[in-house]
Amino acid sequence: MLELYFKYPSVLRRLRSGALGGEMDRIAAHFSQVGYKHTSAKVYISRLARFSDFAARSARRATIEQDIVDRFVHSLRTATPRIAARTAIEHARRVAPERFSTPRRHTAPAHDGPLLAAYLDHLRHVRGLEPKTCEGLLTSARRILTWLNDHLPDQGLAALTGEHVLGLVQHLLSLSANDYTRSSTTSYARTFLRFLRWAGLNDRDLARFVPRTPCWRLAHLPPRLPWEDIQRTIDAIDVTMPSGVRDRALLxxxxxxxxxxxxxxMLELQDIRWRTAEVLVRRTKGKRDRVVPLLHEAGAALADYVLHARPKIESQRVFLSYVPPVRPFKYPASISRIVRSRLERSGIELSGAAGAHLLRHSLATQLVRQRRPINEVGDLLGHRSIDTTAIYVKVALPQLSDVALPFPGGAL
Structure with a gap:
């Protein structure tokens, strides 16, 4: 299969030498099967050829160890070749896993493993928390246990006192950068300390020694854009390319x-109710499905994308990546990158993060300014509590001025 990408005999001989030489034809066939462009596959194969030669000179065993992979990547000078090298090596690992040693996994110390497992079981089955929430709580527990192992190596959890907790919290807060992370850090610490008492590992109420970290949810205005800027960005998208058709529908x-x-x-084709002009949103943050209206302009753009620009693959996800191999978007950064790129191309200067939530905030602000009922805005956004939607009232200056009381002895 290497002949599909290279034709000179000397190049083919070089590619088939080295630590991965016997697998290069299989790897080349893999790149062709998953749909990589010809030029992209050649770049990855070339990176693998350099790595194969490096591994042949460095390997001490029949299999390629992880430290060899790391040393090769670090030998590359800039970020772009490093990213391409790691991607190419990961593809090679999938095609020929027997040629690579299994990377070592960083695990908790043996004496902490059962405790963390019991804590995770408590979070899932007693507290009923979502997996994503459990991840954050478990990460915090690992940090707490690491600090305890460093500062109280010869003492068990039963010897933990309020003085120790204050030192622990001071350390944890030093790792936090803003009010939100500090608030979650102290909350996670209290949860773990309550578990220690619940499990009978410490008979003191240590959670009360963790200070409350204020986090004023309504202290800041949400980031937003003028509605005219969003409309100008959408109108500026070039729809002569399939990616432009997709991005216009997406925005x-x-x-x-x-x-x-x-x-x-996560939106799928069957979630679009074309006849009633609605979109069914499943698996929401609030753990309940909701239905949102599909406006005519958005519906027309979405239909144009699905009928003429969406790749024909088995996945039912609506929005797909055009970068080979064609697949659904897996990471949040992919959507954020599209939104930010389109906004910047239209000349909008962005000072902070820009993604789906920036457009979400802008829509909520626009609806509030149009004097739409706040509960209606909350239902559209999928908020479980009206307090979450209340932050958008702060940007409704005309409405606030209408209800403001006159200052005693003077006029507004």
Whole structure:
């Protein structure tokens, strides 16, 4: 299969030498099967050829160890070749796993493993928390146990006192960068300390020694864009290319429905109710499905994309990546990158993060300014509590001035 990409005999001989020489034809066939462009596959094969030669000179065993992979990647000078090398090596690992040693996994110390397993079981089955929430709590527990192992190596959890907790919290807060992370850090610490008491590992109420970290949810205005800027960005998208058709539909759906990043990535073809002009949003953050209206302009753009520009693959996800291999978007950064790129191309200067949530905030702000009922805005955005939607009232300056009381002894 290497002949599909290279034709000179000397180049083919070089590619078939080295630590991966016997697998290069299989790897080349893999790149062709998953749909990589000809030029992209040649770049990856060339990177693998250099790595294969490097591994042949460095390997001490029949299999390629992870430290050889790391040393080769670090030998490359800039970020772009490093990313291409890691991607190519990961493909080679999938095709020929027997040629690579299994990478070592970083695990907790043996004496902490059962405790963390019991804590995770408590979070899932007693507290009933979602897997994503459990991840954050478990990460915090590992940090707590690491600090305890360093500072109290000869003492068990039963010897933990309020003084120790204060030192622990001081260390954890030093790792936090803002009010939000500090608030979650102290909350996670209290949860773990309550578990220690619940499990009978410490008979003191240590959670009360963890200070409360204020996090004023309504202290800041949400980032937002003028509606005219969003409309100008959508109108500026070139729809002569399939990616332009997709991006226009994507931005219109985000800007008119307020879907979250994960919700737009998980959207499937059967979730679009064309006849009633609605979109069914499943697996939301609030753990309940909701239905949002599909406006005419967004529906027309979405239909154009599905009928004429969407790749024909088995996946039912609506929005797909055009970068080979064609597949659904897996990571939030992919959607954010599209939104940010389109906004910047239209000349909008962005000072902070820009993604699906920026369009979501902009839609909510626009609806509030149009004097739409706040509960209606909350239902559209999928908020479980009206307090979550209340932050958008702060940007409704005309409405606030209408209800403001006159200052005693003077006029507004």
């Amino acid at each position: 219109l759906v985000l800007a008119t429905t307020g879907l979250r990043n994960k919700e737009i990535r």
